[in-house]
Amino acid sequence: MTKELRRLSFVVLAMFLSLFVASSWIQVVDADNLAQNAANTRTRLDSYQIQRGSILVDDSAIVTSVPTGDRYQYQRVYTDAEMWAPVTGYFNPALQAATGIESALNSDLSGTGSNAFFAEIERILSGQPQQGLSASLTLSAKAQRAAWDAMQEKGYQGAVVAIEPATGRILAMVSTPGFDTNKLAAHDPAAVDAEHERLVADPAKPLYNRAIAGNLNPPGSTFKLVVATAALRSGDWTLESTLPNPAVYQLPGSDRQVSNAWKGTCGEGETTTIAEALRRSCNIPMAELAVELGGEAIRETAELYGFNTEFDIPLEATPSSYPPDLNAPQTALTGFGQGQVTATPLQMAMVAAGIANGGTVMTPRMVDAVIADDFETHTRFTDEAFDQVLTAAQARDLTAVLVEGVGSGAATGARIDGVDVAGKTGTAENGGNPYSLWFTGFAPAENPKVAVAVVVEDGGGRGQSGSGNGIAAPIAKKVIEAVLGR
Incomplete structure (x- = not known):
């Protein structure tokens, strides 16, 4: 073989290898991205031939597809649509619109992703119609209800x-007011557009998933758990460490004053402990503590719990925020969850769950598996630790204080006979607007099975007279009872 022929052979071989790599990349590595591209008309039209997979909770379908006589061939049907709306979202082929799990797992549910490739080949060979894969969620129907x-x-x-707490599996995700996903999944574009415009114009913002997004609320006194954690992590403070106990506290470098909710001191005496401040939900000692710790120490601890992180559960959760570079008065306000700190209920549930789980914060998730109609598992999702925020001993000590808070302190609305519930309430100011009412906690304290966070906006209809203990805590109690089967 001549030198020129060898060179030509190498060129042809290189071209062949390039073509092989490029086609393999397109057909295998980048298949999902191309299939889900909005401009891919072929995939969209092909998907109309496929019966979309179900969405399952407790092995029962909460979303199914039924045959229709129109060009789209199948219609999505949602059971208890408003209750499950923040979880399932909706799918509308007529408008090429999808939200929630319907969007996050679209490639699997539609049968157009790489997971469905071998199932599609098998069905072609067997002559059976193709079906999308189904999603088995982590949620509990009892807890959601x-x-x-x-x-x-x-x-x-x-x-x-x-x-x-031990796994990060989400057991309930409710956002109110809800909306009827069946109306947004209808194949009549004009009717769907009208319904969507009505929901967008609604001042209550029913399309917001307030559990993980929307206009985030200040967490109020539930954030005291994060500040107390920062103190324990520093090594310089324990729950029995003392702080000055005035009835009024002037923010450092400011002419603004803050007080405890009842306008008095945090118990008797010239000093009070961190534990007492948590039990009674006192603002002043926690503001003093926040200034002593500094904003950066609190922010670092908040981030170990998940603040400033965008979680993909697989829904995209808006990051809860503890900003950097706060000055002393701003830091003091965050000591009791006010000022510039904001949070989602998902985030505050993670705070409670991290304490419940011996200081280990788990990454939240809401899907257990993607399965075929023959129950073969195509994808199994596993538990994953996010970070370690406390030692087991510190978590136990903090838990004991939170149990006392529910038993005889500021969180008695979550008490359950025969069960030690650990929890913290919050009543957060929103300027001159009605308060945001919070509770976060877990149970049973000695062997936690569930951590719950509740936020009730607009003061629960009571303006600035509602409280987290009176309104949010009893809601959490009902969810805990459902999970524990009480």
Whole structure:
């Protein structure tokens, strides 16, 4: 073989290898991205031939597809649509619109992703019609129902999130007011557009998933758990460390004063402990503590709990925020969850769950598996630790204080006979607007099965007279009871 022929052979071989790599990349590595591209008309039209997979909770379908006589061939049907709306979202082929799990797992549910490739080949060979894969969620129907009913009973606007502390599995995710996903999944574009415009114009913002997004609320006194954690992590403070106990506290470098909710001191005496401040939910000692710790120490601890992180659960959760570079008066306000700190119920449930889990914060997730109609598992999702925020001993000490807070302190609205509940309430100011009412906690304290966070917006209809203990804590109690089967 001549030198020129060898060179030509190498060129042809290189071209062949390039073509092989490029085609393999397109057909395998980048297949999902191309299939889900909005400009991919072929995939969209092909998907109409496929019966979309179901969405399952407790092995029962909460979303199915039924045959229709129109060009889209299948219609999505949502059971208890408003209750599950923040979880499932909706899918509309007529408008090429999808939200929630319907969007996050679209490639699997539609049968157009790489997970469905071999199932598609098998069905072609067998002559059976292709079906999309189904998603088995982590949620509990009992917990979701308890949270929904408790929020709906008095028409509260807000959200509830429940988490299994040891795993991060989300057991409930409710956002109220809800909306009927069936109306947004209809194949009549004009009717769907009209309904969507109505929901967008609604001042209560029912399309917001308040559990993980929307206009985030200040967490109020529930954030005291993060500040107390920062103190324990420093090594310079214990729960029995003392702080000055005035009835009025002037923010450093400011002419603004803050007080405890009842306008008095945090118990008797010239000093009080961190533990007492948590039990009674005192603002002044926690503001003093925040200034002593400094904003950076608090921010670092908040980030170990998940603040300033965007979680993909696989829904995209808006990051809760503890900003950097706060000055002393701003830092003092965050000591009791005011000022520039904001949080989602998901985040505050993670705080409670991290304490419940011996100081280990788990990454939240809401999908257990993607499965075929023959129950073969295509993807299994596993538990993953996010970070370690406390030692086990520190978590136990903090838990004991939170149990006392529910037993005889500021969080008695979450008490359950025969069960040690650990929890913290919050009543957060929103300027001159009605308060945001919070509770976060877990149970049973000695062997936690569930951590819950509740936020009720707009003061629960009581303006600035509602409280986290009176309104949010009883909702969490009902969710805990549902999970524990009480």
